[in-house]
Amino acid sequence: MMTSPGVLIFYKPKGMTSFQSIDAIKHRFNVKKIGHAGTLDPMAEGILPVLFNDTTKLSSYIMDHDKEYSATFKLGVATDTYDNDGRVVSECDISTCDVSDSHIVSVLQSFVGLINQTPPAYSAIKINGVRSYEHARNNHEIELPARPVMVHSIALHDVTLPFVRILVACGKGCYIRSLVHDVGEKLGTHATLTELIRTRVGNMMVRDSVSEESLSRVTQLEPFLKRETDILSDRFERIIVSKETEHYFHIGNITRAVQEVLRNEHLPKVNGKPIQIVNEKSDLIALVTVNGHDMTVLRVFNR
Numbered sequence: 001m002m003t004s005p006g007v008l009i010f011y012k013p014k015g016m017t018s019f020q021s022i023d024a025i026k027h028r029f030n031v032k033k034i035g036h037a038g039t040l041d042p043m044a045e046g047i048l049p050v051l052f053n054d055t056t057k058l059s060s061y062i063m064d065h066d067k068e069y070s071a072t073f074k075l076g077v078a079t080d081t082y083d084n085d086g087r088v089v090s091e092c093d094i095s096t097c098d099v100s101d102s103h104i105v106s107v108l109q110s111f112v113g114l115i116n117q118t119p120p121a122y123s124a125i126k127i128n129g130v131r132s133y134e135h136a137r138n139n140h141e142i143e144l145p146a147r148p149v150m151v152h153s154i155a156l157h158d159v160t161l162p163f164v165r166i167l168v169a170c171g172k173g174c175y176i177r178s179l180v181h182d183v184g185e186k187l188g189t190h191a192t193l194t195e196l197i198r199t200r201v202g203n204m205m206v207r208d209s210v211s212e213e214s215l216s217r218v219t220q221l222e223p224f225l226k227r228e229t230d231i232l233s234d235r236f237e238r239i240i241v242s243k244e245t246e247h248y249f250h251i252g253n254i255t256r257a258v259q260e261v262l263r264n265e266h267l268p269k270v271n272g273k274p275i276q277i278v279n280e281k282s283d284l285i286a287l288v289t290v291n292g293h294d295m296t297v298l299r300v301f302n303r
Helices: 018-028 053-063 101-109 132-137 176-186 212-216 228-232 243-250 254-262
Strands: 006-012 034-036 045-052 067-075 077-079 088-091 113-117 147-160 163-170 191-201 238-240 275-278 284-291 294-300
Touching (some): 006 053, 018 045, 034 053, 101 176, 113 176, 163 191, 228 275, 228 284, 243 254, 243 284, 254 284, 254 294
Parallel strands (some): 045 191, 238 275
Antiparallel strands (some): 006 045, 067 191, 077 088, 147 163, 275 284, 284 294
16 A cells, blocks of 8 residues: 655654664555655654655755754763764863853853854765765865854753753754854863754654654554645645646646636735645645746645
8 A cells, every 4th residue: 555645753763874764664664755854863863754755855845944952962072973973082171161050051052043053074964976974984184164054042951960961943954963062162171962852843843753663563654644734834834726726736737727826815925935735635736936926836746
């Protein structure tokens, strides 16, 4: 039986790569087309949005969602990967530094907002077509440029020295490993990530996630799948179209489909932002953008 389009809010366990996770799901449920929206490192756990069939077209849009993490780091230790999977390159005595709660909070708050962040050398960013971590593993000298990332908030959750736990809400492209490393430097010491849990992606919450154990007890995925329209609802408005308009999209008569959508009196006034085109059953038909009297079709979904 073919798996329906949709999103599985999968709880990736520690010790598995994101690819290993979706590959296991693919083979267990005999899925034809599968993908994910946002890699988690093997040492990390938490929400991994898994996409099925046509829903894989939404990967880049879901990756753009804001995210939240629970992160624990150890002060006084630096590794080459910025986490405890790496090789220790330096250690120092934190007793000579101000690591009081108040100072830690002050330093954390200095990283809230739009910041310039240098990704870790051990990352999946490509340099001349080669992943950065491959360069690093081969001891190649590389220098990744800093880039702007948004950190919405950082809350201090617990301090049990030398360990500190924080809660981070951030935008796309923020490396928590780099954030932890930079916090350590600003505290006058080192810091290495020891635990990372992704607790939210957009409106997908960890409490709604499905574990590997839960999947091992079932033979069908459908009861666990979320509609694409619900996953996108916190970012993109939607418009319901008639069966006739839906038909135009599906047969490739995009010119007529665009005409029908533009004359719809319920068309949201959100110039330049993606709009969900859905049918009366809330199935996603297309993603479009509208600028004045012009409409661009970004994606069409076959149902």
